[in-house]
Amino acid sequence: xxxxxxxxxxxxxxxxxxxxxxxxxxxxxxxxxxxxxxxxxxxxxxxxxxxxxxxxxxxxxxxxxxxxxxxxxxxxxx
Amino acid sequence: xxxxxxxxxxxxxxxxxxxxxxxxxxxxxxxxxxxxxxxxxxxxxxxxxxxxxxxxxxxxxxxxxxxxxxxxxxxxxxxxxxxxxxxxxxxxxxxxxxxxxxxxxxxxxxxxxxxxxxxxxxxxxxxxxxxxxxxxxxxxxxxxxxxxxxxxxxxxxxxxxxxxxxx
Numbered sequence: 417x418x419x420x421x422x423x424x425x426x427x428x429x430x431x432x433x434x435x436x437x438x439x440x441x442x443x444x445x446x447x448x449x450x451x452x453x454x455x456x457x458x459x460x461x462x463x464x465x466x467x468x469x470x471x472x473x474x475x476x477x478x479x480x481x482x483x484x485x486x487x488x489x490x491x492x493x494x
Numbered sequence: 495x496x497x498x499x500x501x502x503x504x505x506x507x508x509x510x511x512x513x514x515x516x517x518x519x520x521x522x523x524x525x526x527x528x529x530x531x532x533x534x535x536x537x538x539x540x541x542x543x544x545x546x547x548x549x550x551x552x553x554x555x556x557x558x559x560x561x562x563x564x565x566x567x568x569x570x571x572x573x574x575x576x577x578x579x580x581x582x583x584x585x586x587x588x589x590x591x592x593x594x595x596x597x598x599x600x601x602x603x604x605x606x607x608x609x610x611x612x613x614x615x616x617x618x619x620x621x622x623x624x625x626x627x628x629x630x631x632x633x634x635x636x637x638x639x640x641x642x643x644x645x646x647x648x649x650x651x652x653x654x655x656x657x658x659x660x661x
Contacts, residue, residue, distance in 0.1 A: 442579050454576045458553070467554050470584070470618070473577040 417486060417493050421479065424459045428452065441478040464491050501600055503568065505609045508558040513548045515567045516560065520547055523592035530627060557613045561593065561602045569593035571606040575617045583620030586611070607640055 422436045429447040442448055448456070457473050460482070466489050468476075476482045487493060508516060520543055550558045550572060561569040572590040588610060593602045611622055624642065626633045634644075 450576070450578050450581075453578055454574065457577075461554065462549070470577050474579050474581070477579045 417483060417491055420463050421460075421482060424456060424463060428455045428459045438479045442476075460486070464489075466491070501602075503561050503563040503597070503600070503602055503605070505559055505561050505605050508551050508560045508570065510548070510551045512560055512567060513551065516550075516558070516570050517544050517547045519567070519570050519592050519594070520572075520590065522594075523590050526592070530630060555617055557610050557617070559606055559609050559613070561597075561606055563597065568597040569602050569606060571610050573610045573614055575614055575619045584618050586614030586617070586619030586622045588622070588624040603636065604640065 422433060425431050425436050425440070425448075426433050429452050431445065431447045435445075440448065442453065453476075454473075457468060457476065460476075461468055464486060466486075468485075472485050476485060483493070524543070550556055555575040555577075557571065557573040559571050560567045569592060570590070571588065573586060573588045576585045576587050578585070588607065591603060591606055593606070614622065622642070623645075624637065626637055626644075628634075628647075
């Protein structure tokens with residue numbers, strides 16, 4: 417799952433692969449802002465084949481929460 | 495709600511079979527943006543755009559509508575509902591709108607927008623937003639007429655202070 421998220425963050429948000437880490441939070445880097453958040457969400461839905469609820473979308477504010485939400489939806493960690 | 499019928503056109507949700515025509519219109523939209531200086535590349539990711547267009551129909555929180563005349567697609571609007579951390583309400587965002595030049599000034603764009611606002615509200619959007627370039631006077635007039643007003647101004651730094659002719 418982390419590898420897929422890393423791929424999404426590099427392709428959708430344009431960050432360098434080496435800059436992806438567990439401590440990333442919404443608005444902590446210029447690339448993850450209000451303009452890119454929904455692009456990331458759409459990519460996550462597409463990658464894992466699921467539909468996220470409104471609460472999930474607004475709560476995906478850091479990598480740990482994204483992982484927890486995806487785990488709760490049955491996405492295997494690895 | 496579709497007042498376009500009186501003017502000879504109709505607005506309907508896009509179907510998967512419309513993807514190739516919408517792709518052509520999207521390329522025209524981007525070319526228009528390039529001409530206005532919004533984008534740098536004359537063909538920015540055409541393959542990606544084509545693949546993305548095919549996925550837009552039926553996508554969650556997305557509005558993709560087309561205007562048709564005699565069954566021919568003459569314009570499209572792409573919008574989406576954005577849910578952002580910390581925001582008081584979801585935002586309906588008009589991402590792209592384009593009407594073929596031969597069909598402008600006939601309320602096609604207005605009908606596309608009216609349709610989109612209704613759909614975005616139905617999808618939960620509490621307010622509507624879009625981006626207009628400061629020097630796009632025609633665009634600003636159009637959106638003002640439809641009830642939109644500027645709420646945020648983005649300031650861009652232009653380094654034009656370097657004296658010319660220096661080494």
